[in-house]
Amino acid sequence: MQPNSIERLEQLIELLNDYAYHYYVLDKPIASDHDYDVLYRELVDIETLHPEWIRPESPTQRVGGQLLEGFKKVSHAQSMYSLGNAFNENEVAAFIERVTNAASGPVSFMCECKIDGLAIALTYEAGKLVRGATRGDGTIGEDITHNIRTINSIPLQLRRPISTEVRGEAYMPKAVFAALNAARDEKGEVPLANPRNAAAGALRQIDPKMAKQRQLNAFIYDSILTESFNPMSQEELFNQFSEVGLRTNPLRRLCQTKDEVMDFIHEVGAKRHDLPYDIDGVVIKVNDFQLREALGFTVKAPRWAIAYKFPAEVATTVVRDVEWT
Ligand SMILES: NC(=O)c1c(N)nc(OC2CCCC2)nc1O[C@@H]1CCC[C@@H]1O
Numbered sequence: 001m002q003p004n005s006i007e008r009l010e011q012l013i014e015l016l017n018d019y020a021y022h023y024y025v026l027d028k029p030i031a032s033d034h035d036y037d038v039l040y041r042e043l044v045d046i047e048t049l050h051p052e053w054i055r056p057e058s059p060t061q062r063v064g065g066q067l068l069e070g071f072k073k074v075s076h077a078q079s080m081y082s083l084g085n086a087f088n089e090n091e092v093a094a095f096i097e098r099v100t101n102a103a104s105g106p107v108s109f110m111c112e113c114k115i116d117g118l119a120i121a122l123t124y125e126a127g128k129l130v131r132g133a134t135r136g137d138g139t140i141g142e143d144i145t146h147n148i149r150t151i152n153s154i155p156l157q158l159r160r161p162i163s164t165e166v167r168g169e170a171y172m173p174k175a176v177f178a179a180l181n182a183a184r185d186e187k188g189e190v191p192l193a194n195p196r197n198a199a200a201g202a203l204r205q206i207d208p209k210m211a212k213q214r215q216l217n218a219f220i221y222d223s224i225l226t227e228s229f230n231p232m233s234q235e236e237l238f239n240q241f242s243e244v245g246l247r248t249n250p251l252r253r254l255c256q257t258k259d260e261v262m263d264f265i266h267e268v269g270a271k272r273h274d275l276p277y278d279i280d281g282v283v284i285k286v287n288d289f290q291l292r293e294a295l296g297f298t299v300k301a302p303r304w305a306i307a308y309k310f311p312a313e314v315a316t317t318v319v320r321d322v323e324w325t
Pocket residue numbers: 080081082083112113114115116117119135169221222283302305
């Protein structure tokens with residue numbers, strides 16, 4: 001294969017995107033940073049020699065050059081629903097009872113961490129990322145493709161050439177939030193209030209270079225054009241997401257009873273402070289898609305899911321000991 005050939009360019013894109021999948025999506029690197037950097041440099045060199053060969057799915061294209069004036073509006077093909085809330089075990093029990101009464105047999109529930117970030121919608125055509133949008137009011141969002149592309153765990157090209165729209169949560173990892181605030185403190189700048197606001201600010205940046213600096217991450221949890229996926233359940237949908245290269249949160253559990261749901265809620269609640277991301281609860285979803293179909297939606301939210309919210313935390317303000325002179 002010729003060194004500066006289009007075949008070599010295509011091979012490098014495939015290789016580098018595969019390395020990125022293992023590193024950012026599976027969190028299991030298969031190449032050293034050095035090896036990645038050497039190949040990345042080779043790709044940049046070929047693209048510099050032949051700019052007409054540059055592909056949108058090339059890893060060198062994550063940070064675009066042109067700045068937008070503003071954000072285009074996006075009307076969601078299917079509403080991005082919100083979730084009804086449950087604040088205690090009784091309300092969880094009531095949800096489970098209501099759903100079980102509507103079912104013809106035992107119901108299983110997929111329980112997921114409720115990531116405290118921003119809902120996003122990603123559109124892929126023939127496996128290539130063509131659009132990223134905010135939830136907005138659930139019906140109309142904003143086109144933030146240029147910033148979505150800077151999130152390393154969101155593939156620019158799926159591992160299967162499918163066309164679909166998937167939904168998930170973009171968030172700022174706690175460690176990134178702490179580092180950004182330390183840097184701002186150094187410069188005497190006002191600190192960011194919390195990771196959620198910081199992520200919202202990042203996705204609203206006009207300049208993708210600024211968004212990239214915010215080092216956001218994302219988990220995918222839903223899809224609306226499921227003809228590309230043919231899942232019978234949330235469990236299967238998560239497995240199919242992984243197969244095509246989409247990142248999902250492994251901290252989830254399929255539960256058969258209210259007690260198992262509550263056990264998961266208590267376990268996640270106990271480890272909440274050690275998680276690398278902020279959560280504000282647990283989302284409890286009917287696993288089976290046929291039962292979801294039967295239950296349907298209210299105007300605002302699905303009848304087949306509920307968000308158990310953790311009690312608001314008491315902000316412990318540390319009062320410094322005053323040196324009495
Ligand atoms: N924040 C989350 O981690 C989360 C999740 N794990 N799963 C869902 O499922 C959707 C599917 C249909 C209705 C809710 N939604 C989530 O967050 C939503 C986005 C908008 C309102 C909720 O925060």
